[in-house]
Amino acid sequence: MPHQKFQSDNIRPRYSKGHISVFGINSVYPRTPWVTAWWSAAFPGFGHMFIGKYLHGFVLILWEIVVNSQAHLNMSIALSFQGRFEEAKAVLNEDWALLYVAVYLYSIWDSYRCAVENNKNHILAEIEDAPVAPSDVSFFDIVTLDKKKPWVGLAWSFFTPGLGQLYSGSTIVGTFVLAWWIFVCYKAMAIHAWLHSFLGDFGSLPAIVDWQWFLFLPSMFAFAIYQAYTSVNENNILYDIEQIRYLRVRAENLGQLDAAESNTVHLIATFEHSTFVEMVIHDIEKLGVPAQNIVALPMENVESPTQILDTIHRVDGRSVLDGAMMGATIFSVLGAIYGFVLYWGPVIWGLIGLAGGFLIGLIIEIALSKKKLKLFGGRKSEVIIEVICHASLKDQLVKAIKTRKATGYVFRPERLKTTS
Structure with missing residues (x-):
């Protein structure tokens, strides 16, 4: 580094x-x-x-x-x-x-x-x-x-x-x-x-x-x-x-994600490098999601x-x-x-x-x-964005990432609580 x-x-x-x-x-x-x-x-x-x-x-x-x-x-x-x-x-x-x-x-x-x-x-x-x-x-x-x-x-x-x-x-x-x-x-x-x-x-x-x-x-x-x-x-x-430099510096400045609380959703979305990456971060912050709950990191591609x-x-x-x-x-x-x-x-x-x-x-x-x-290059993994927010924002979150051309997304399933 x-x-x-x-x-x-x-x-x-x-x-x-x-x-x-x-x-x-x-x-x-x-x-x-x-x-x-x-x-x-x-x-x-x-x-x-x-x-x-x-x-x-x-x-x-x-x-x-x-x-x-x-x-x-x-x-x-x-x-x-x-x-x-x-x-x-x-x-x-x-x-x-x-x-x-x-x-x-x-x-x-x-x-x-x-x-x-x-x-x-x-x-x-x-x-x-x-x-x-x-x-x-x-x-x-x-x-x-x-x-x-x-x-x-x-x-x-x-x-x-x-x-x-x-x-x-x-x-x-x-x-x-x-x-x-x-x-x-x-x-x-x-x-x-x-x-x-x-x-x-x-x-x-x-x-x-x-x-x-x-x-x-x-x-x-x-x-x-x-x-x-x-x-x-x-x-x-x-x-x-x-x-890549901007996203890494941003992640270091904001620190680690807080632990997920109840009644929250955890979104993982992927994007290609473009201005849409920074625009979607701003869009999500406008929804009321704290900046420290939005992690955007560039991915290292394996040899292709x-x-x-x-x-x-x-x-x-x-x-x-x-x-x-x-x-x-x-x-x-x-x-x-x-x-x-x-x-x-x-x-x-x-x-x-x-x-x-x-x-x-x-x-x-x-x-x-x-x-x-x-003959042609395939799609490369470039940026992954993780968001933790209140469950009530789920639909607005999906609309925001689709508008900003996400290549894919998934909501991480909640872990089942175990009792001893």
Whole structure:
């Protein structure tokens, strides 16, 4: 158990678990360092965004777009993969290309280093057990830490990168990703390519599309989807961690339950972590039940099988979707490159590569996983609430917990008195 308890979120911790502001929500969430380094190798800046170092990420992404485009590096890579080596050499601007190497390597190294440091800070923040203010109200916005669905964030970023980040509560990140996506699509003539592809006009695509800018899109698209998914998951975990701390401190402050008296009922109900937990406690107190007769405690879940979907619910930084999205990124880039010379064009082949790479990466992750896998995660035990109150409040108590979305409840039967 943590050795230090903070009773007020006004006390600034030495190691913060997270922060909520008008700019968005961020948390010190552990990440596997080599996965972080891989995202930086895929696109400098992605690795830093992956671990929540957004300012570093923005700077490196802007650097990548400027220097790569000036060096014509994407164009040279595409021609090299097609075996047109002399053309690849001719198109490459060597002055800008030489500037590219050092920062590219730095991005990979620094994202790995930062991931290691973040993992250490996460452990120290858990030891300190400092609270996180679950909301921030300002003139510009109202930001509240609550539970959201990760697949919804993924879906919105699939339709337009940046929308999933806005859904997760990351206002600045979502705005940046959305603006960056629109700008690159405009420079690449991607919307025209999309329309011509789905109208079957494949022959005109190589002339329409700007190869240099178009090859930014597969990596951007795949990462925007995945980052939105992981961002929602991280915020959900931060909510759980903070509510667990609040409930434990509350239970310690109130002490033990009084012994049950005659003409009382003893209710046991279960809830998922959400704002409903704190709301139902308030509702029960309004019925006249003393606070010391209401115990709310988070439950420790036993180890469960790994799920293919929504697997980042545990604070270990790993998911089977890591490998799946890596595969999607690699094969979507290759699909776009070879799509310039294949009949269906870069858009269709890029999407085929995205889907095929996702399945290949997922299969590899499943094959390497040592745990049993399930497609969807089952319901987890999260919070148990025990209430002792007068029997006359029984019906009102049941109505209150049903209104606040209890997952189940039971009244403990009275023990029979024995006579000697």
